[in-house]
Amino acid sequence: MNRAFGIAGLVLICMIGPVFAQRGGTPPLVNPFQGKPEAVHEGESLYGRHCTGCHGPNGTAGEIGPAIVSGERADFTSNDAQVFNIIRNGIAGTPMGPQKLQEEKIWKIASYIHALRGTAIDNPQPGDATHGEQIFWGKGRCGSCHMLGGKGGLTAPDLSNIASTRKASTIVSALTREQHHEYGSGGVHLKSLSPMDSYLPAHVTAADGKVFDGVLLNQDGYSLQMIGNDQRLHSFDRANLRRVDIEAKSLMPTDYDKRLTPEEFKDLIAFLTRQGTKPPTMASGTQLRGEDQ
Amino acid sequence: MAIGLFLSGAMMSVMAEKADPSDWPAYGGSNNGQRYSALKQVTAANASRLQAKWVYHVDGASGMEQTPVVTNGIMYISQFNRMDAIDARTGNVIWKYQRPPASASAQRGTAFYNDKVFMVTSDSHLVALDARNGGIRWDVKSESGYIISGAAPTIVRDKVIVSGNRPNGFIQAFDVETGKYAWTWSAVPKPGEPGAETWGTARPQGGPMWMSGSYDPELNLIYYGTGQPNPQWTGFERPGDNLYTECIVAINPDTGKRVWYFQNTPHDTHDWDSTETLVLVDAVFRGRVRKLLLQANRNGFYYVLDRTNGEYLLATPFVSKVDWADGLDPKGRPIVIPGHDPSVRGTRTCPSTAGATNWPAPTYSPDTKYFYVTVAEGCGINFITSSTAPDAGTGYIETSDAPWQAYVRALDATTGKKVWEYKPVRSNHYGPGLLSTAGGIVFAPEQFGQVTVLDAKSGKPRWHFNTGDLITASPITYAVDGQQFFAIASGTNIFAFGLQGGNP
Numbered sequence: 106m107n108r109a110f111g112i113a114g115l116v117l118i119c120m121i122g123p124v125f126a127q128r129g130g131t132p133p134l135v136n137p138f139q140g141k142p143e144a145v146h147e148g149e150s151l152y153g154r155h156c157t158g159c160h161g162p163n164g165t166a167g168e169i170g171p172a173i174v175s176g177e178r179a180d181f182t183s184n185d186a187q188v189f190n191i192i193r194n195g196i197a198g199t200p201m202g203p204q205k206l207q208e209e210k211i212w213k214i215a216s217y218i219h220a221l222r223g224t225a226i227d228n229p230q231p232g233d234a235t236h237g238e239q240i241f242w243g244k245g246r247c248g249s250c251h252m253l254g255g256k257g258g259l260t261a262p263d264l265s266n267i268a269s270t271r272k273a274s275t276i277v278s279a280l281t282r283e284q285h286h287e288y289g290s291g292g293v294h295l296k297s298l299s300p301m302d303s304y305l306p307a308h309v310t311a312a313d314g315k316v317f318d319g320v321l322l323n324q325d326g327y328s329l330q331m332i333g334n335d336q337r338l339h340s341f342d343r344a345n346l347r348r349v350d351i352e353a354k355s356l357m358p359t360d361y362d363k364r365l366t367p368e369e370f371k372d373l374i375a376f377l378t379r380q381g382t383k384p385p386t387m388a389s390g391t392q393l394r395g396e397d398q
Numbered sequence: 399m400a401i402g403l404f405l406s407g408a409m410m411s412v413m414a415e416k417a418d419p420s421d422w423p424a425y426g427g428s429n430n431g432q433r434y435s436a437l438k439q440v441t442a443a444n445a446s447r448l449q450a451k452w453v454y455h456v457d458g459a460s461g462m463e464q465t466p467v468v469t470n471g472i473m474y475i476s477q478f479n480r481m482d483a484i485d486a487r488t489g490n491v492i493w494k495y496q497r498p499p500a501s502a503s504a505q506r507g508t509a510f511y512n513d514k515v516f517m518v519t520s521d522s523h524l525v526a527l528d529a530r531n532g533g534i535r536w537d538v539k540s541e542s543g544y545i546i547s548g549a550a551p552t553i554v555r556d557k558v559i560v561s562g563n564r565p566n567g568f569i570q571a572f573d574v575e576t577g578k579y580a581w582t583w584s585a586v587p588k589p590g591e592p593g594a595e596t597w598g599t600a601r602p603q604g605g606p607m608w609m610s611g612s613y614d615p616e617l618n619l620i621y622y623g624t625g626q627p628n629p630q631w632t633g634f635e636r637p638g639d640n641l642y643t644e645c646i647v648a649i650n651p652d653t654g655k656r657v658w659y660f661q662n663t664p665h666d667t668h669d670w671d672s673t674e675t676l677v678l679v680d681a682v683f684r685g686r687v688r689k690l691l692l693q694a695n696r697n698g699f700y701y702v703l704d705r706t707n708g709e710y711l712l713a714t715p716f717v718s719k720v721d722w723a724d725g726l727d728p729k730g731r732p733i734v735i736p737g738h739d740p741s742v743r744g745t746r747t748c749p750s751t752a753g754a755t756n757w758p759a760p761t762y763s764p765d766t767k768y769f770y771v772t773v774a775e776g777c778g779i780n781f782i783t784s785s786t787a788p789d790a791g792t793g794y795i796e797t798s799d800a801p802w803q804a805y806v807r808a809l810d811a812t813t814g815k816k817v818w819e820y821k822p823v824r825s826n827h828y829g830p831g832l833l834s835t836a837g838g839i840v841f842a843p844e845q846f847g848q849v850t851v852l853d854a855k856s857g858k859p860r861w862h863f864n865t866g867d868l869i870t871a872s873p874i875t876y877a878v879d880g881q882q883f884f885a886i887a888s889g890t891n892i893f894a895f896g897l898q899g900g901n902p
Contacts, residue, residue, distance in 0.1 A: 252533035263533030269498055303493075322531070328488040338492070338530040340471050340485045342879065382497055382537075 750778025
């Protein structure tokens, strides 16, 4: 069932191009609400009304329709225009029928699906980002551990690009839930190396008795790398260490929804979901190879 | 044992000039382009005890061309939009930085200064990362829309210098601490500027600059090579020498102004870029100590210049066949033999467009006073599609009658005379670059994955290791906790080698 749906979706996507060509001069469809947070939120409520029944909340799959947000199916990469066409025309041979909705509403649903699929930079959360920045460096004390824009601490990951690498929901989870790591799919057959135990508090005693406290960056059976409270990067040969203690719990507080007022928290999230680099629109890189021949 | 990576600015300004031989902080090891290391734990006598110490896979890469840098036991591996910091002793990853989009394009490396490493991106940004955790210290776009190429940035005093090919060859300087833009030097003049008169009525174009520079702190001059004029295969529309393409130029890093130039190939129609590594050496030349600049050029000649003023001292072929010029005149201008311009029928020229050598780095050893370079013996046939239309070129093919063959050659640095050569069997193109050490060896990887250590005096092989993939990068050497390592990118992996022994 899911497979048939996927293939049908692919066929439809492949046909969209020629349809435009036949119309002769009709420009490709562009989402008029691209990058507008309000449209995403309206799209969320429209999705809840028209789509949740089949595809489940947040596009995570329902009893009838498949997941439409994450996984490895090719049509997860469909663009807003392709999503628009699927919603408007349906997919023949599947329970996905044409949806009789105003174009504007379809575009808002497409915006919401785009945001679900994308990282936070595609889905900046509403709020006062300027005030959120003050919270970041002030009451929230985020900058005492995290670096952002060239300032801040070294004992937690740099957040300059956080919105390009995490979904908005993941950022919220990181600030409010103890178990927030997202390790991706794959079960026991992980396709990439497992994440490092980075930034766990580490206490190292060298053979000469000298003690180093800080946070772990990485380790294996023979070496250990950490950032000390002295703000230096240290790399140790384990053969030269008397004792290594790694704490199981990160120093990151997970109760920011309680430490901050609802308004402050909202504004902090608004700020964080805007910190990142948008990929350049053109595919670049290949052309920039040195002219070496 | 513990490696501190926090140094004051004052300490670093000294280090920049007199680097610890344990480190390899720049593309060429140091800014003199010699790729010579004072480390001597590994010698011609004990090189047979070398072994692989670790391999680091750069996932998503392809055909890497980059030279990693190492400081204080940490190795920094850069690609477009990406940097990996790893423990140089174990290969254990410490941090990774990835800027969207992921790119598998080859890039030539990074540079370390103070507490930062620098990376160029595929959308022409220059990013300074905190060497300790990969945090973004600053991120600036190139000035005026120039397109930055994948050459490793060059650090000169308080500036980080990047280069590129478009709209024309250029270098651009930024403040090393803040990223503030300083200046641009363009390889071709604007109409009315000096040099514009060497283009006829054509608009000066070309001069791509896609390699790192060299720097002499005493003279306070940076040295760069420039690439070919455009259109590259047809010269009739651009009569004249086409300055400042195919040149070696000296530039003041404070002002960005050119101090001198020397043109290797005036009015080039073979796309021989003069971008090959510029090696700065102080040596006795004809009885007197001089500040020399050495270059094995793609056009087949080995050049010796005085780097204080660009004075031409000597040039001699370093491949057996150079048929486009009958030597050089007393000013160093090639005496061109007519009939070598690309044609519709095809014109045979030796060396080929790929060149007698190319960007893979040479090395100079002050111990042997030899200049070591990977060369390709071979000719090419250059075609154009029309004898009247500008930019009607199609490039070149290799000659079929004389198969190409690569060699590692040792030249007497001040005469250019060949002392020995090593033939990497099966290698027909230059691939990797070289380095030399105080241990009396030349570390000489081969195109098809063989890593070889040669005796610097005799050229005899002392050890080899097969990496199993192509090598198109230049090697480095460094030391951590008293152990000397060699590292080289091969395919999608970084390999590190050292002598047997040490902790389990």
